[in-house]
Amino acid sequence: MRCKIILIILSLLVMLSGFACKKAVWVEYKIDRNSCNGCGECIRVCPNDAVYLDSDGKAVIDQTKCTQCAKCVVVCPNKAIY
Amino acid sequence: MYSVCKVCSGMSKQSYLLAIGLVLISVCLGAEINLQSGFYSADTGNETTFLSKNRLDAEFTISPFVQLKIGSKAETSDFTIDSFPQNRWMNNYMAVSYGGEILKAEAGYRNILFGASQNMQLYPRWNPVTDFRRNAQHQVMLNLDAEYAGFVIDGYVATKNLLANPIEYTYDFVTDTNVPNMLPSKSHDELYAGAGIAFQLHPSITLGGGYGHKQSNFTDSDVYSSSEYFLYSQAEHKLSPSSRISGSINWKHINGEAIRDEARNNLLSSIRYQQSFGFGLNGFVSFMNDICSDDQVKQVWLVSNYIRSHLQYHFGYDPVGASYLLAGAVIVPEKESETWFVESNMHLIGNVYGNTGYSYRKNLENYYQIKLSYFFNHFSECYLQSFVKDLAGNKDLQSYYGLGVSIRL
Ligand code: SF4
Ligand code: SF4
Numbered sequence: 001m002r003c004k005i006i007l008i009i010l011s012l013l014v015m016l017s018g019f020a021c022k023k024a025v026w027v028e029y030k031i032d033r034n035s036c037n038g039c040g041e042c043i044r045v046c047p048n049d050a051v052y053l054d055s056d057g058k059a060v061i062d063q064t065k066c067t068q069c070a071k072c073v074v075v076c077p078n079k080a081i082y
Numbered sequence: 083m084y085s086v087c088k089v090c091s092g093m094s095k096q097s098y099l100l101a102i103g104l105v106l107i108s109v110c111l112g113a114e115i116n117l118q119s120g121f122y123s124a125d126t127g128n129e130t131t132f133l134s135k136n137r138l139d140a141e142f143t144i145s146p147f148v149q150l151k152i153g154s155k156a157e158t159s160d161f162t163i164d165s166f167p168q169n170r171w172m173n174n175y176m177a178v179s180y181g182g183e184i185l186k187a188e189a190g191y192r193n194i195l196f197g198a199s200q201n202m203q204l205y206p207r208w209n210p211v212t213d214f215r216r217n218a219q220h221q222v223m224l225n226l227d228a229e230y231a232g233f234v235i236d237g238y239v240a241t242k243n244l245l246a247n248p249i250e251y252t253y254d255f256v257t258d259t260n261v262p263n264m265l266p267s268k269s270h271d272e273l274y275a276g277a278g279i280a281f282q283l284h285p286s287i288t289l290g291g292g293y294g295h296k297q298s299n300f301t302d303s304d305v306y307s308s309s310e311y312f313l314y315s316q317a318e319h320k321l322s323p324s325s326r327i328s329g330s331i332n333w334k335h336i337n338g339e340a341i342r343d344e345a346r347n348n349l350l351s352s353i354r355y356q357q358s359f360g361f362g363l364n365g366f367v368s369f370m371n372d373i374c375s376d377d378q379v380k381q382v383w384l385v386s387n388y389i390r391s392h393l394q395y396h397f398g399y400d401p402v403g404a405s406y407l408l409a410g411a412v413i414v415p416e417k418e419s420e421t422w423f424v425e426s427n428m429h430l431i432g433n434v435y436g437n438t439g440y441s442y443r444k445n446l447e448n449y450y451q452i453k454l455s456y457f458f459n460h461f462s463e464c465y466l467q468s469f470v471k472d473l474a475g476n477k478d479l480q481s482y483y484g485l486g487v488s489i490r491l
Binding site: 021022023024025026027028030032034035039040043044047048049052053054055062063064065073074079082 | 192221270373385
């Protein structure tokens, strides 16, 4: 029951925050870990050495080096970069 | 025109030796091995060329607690990707893991060899007179997890080393040109370290937090170093025997010279709902929301919403359950990104399967694929395959036709 309530509150929070905030004027790319299979295609094309595979073999974008060129988005076979 | 020799000559001898070495180690250890190899003729519009894709995955159980994993992936082609070609590429991985009741540990090494050395775009901002061309990336990782009385404590250390060839340009007043000078290889190092703790509040609720730090020597300054604190909670609940809902909230505070002020506090929330409708039909929908703010929380910014949904139908007529129809979509409204895809895998006759797929990515590409496989057993196949990419803004199609084999030993 406790879990159900937490999940309902979480859903409401997510929905609210999804629509209540001002859209960012810049772009940031992230990776959906559930959909990444660690194939490394994004590392191959990233011109800034901004992607690495973490200890779970999932790709992570290093925001300090990413210049938002979106090359990784195009090559990801699992459409995991957003 | 192309020739196989031309392709083979592209990959360095060391890379081949490494791949052969890994196969031999795996065979000698009696590991469970998966080998894949495919050769394609690639028509990229301007030229016909060759693409070879090879992959090895091996897992060996040394004792009930200790496992060895080996992976190697190599691609060779004369086809170049966009303006940053990496037409020869190799990714190798080796790890030893220990999984005891209380303690889990993994030590691994990964390298990525970039066969085509290209300029990195990162540097001009900092060093306008030098180009850096990347050659290889080496990564060494160590992870530890300890579980006790409902708590999980984890720690990691990883080093990443990028070897690049610098080319310095000096201006020659006599000829009025920039003269390139090749400098000795330079090593760019990064050290990642962190620790976290998680507590299981309830069998389906976890709370956790931790700290991570990255030290980088990329530009002989601290510009790419960063540190972060994070807190998270995850929950999962079985609503009925056929449906499940899960969600998480992750808050992260990042500090670093290269991180913009507005993005120092990041909140990533996700919800995923899974449903099995019966009769072989199941699917999920997941929603992620990414917002951020500065330190004073003067303004909260919406970075992106991400919606992903899959629906899959398994055909009952196939005794091994490998025939299915899958349709899905990924939508990110803030980036005006839309992807729709459909894929089918059908048992045709005897041991023959047919696979077809199509995906549409708004403003990026249309992708078509067809594959005909003959299975020797449940896990080994030989196949004929073709895939076509219709890239937006590019009048020429990229077409690949090939054959391959995938074997489990
Ligand atoms: S957006 Fe560009 S710079 Fe950033 S990770 Fe992807 S490929 Fe690299
Ligand atoms: S290309 Fe996509 S699936 Fe492959 S490692 Fe990168 S994010 Fe993961």
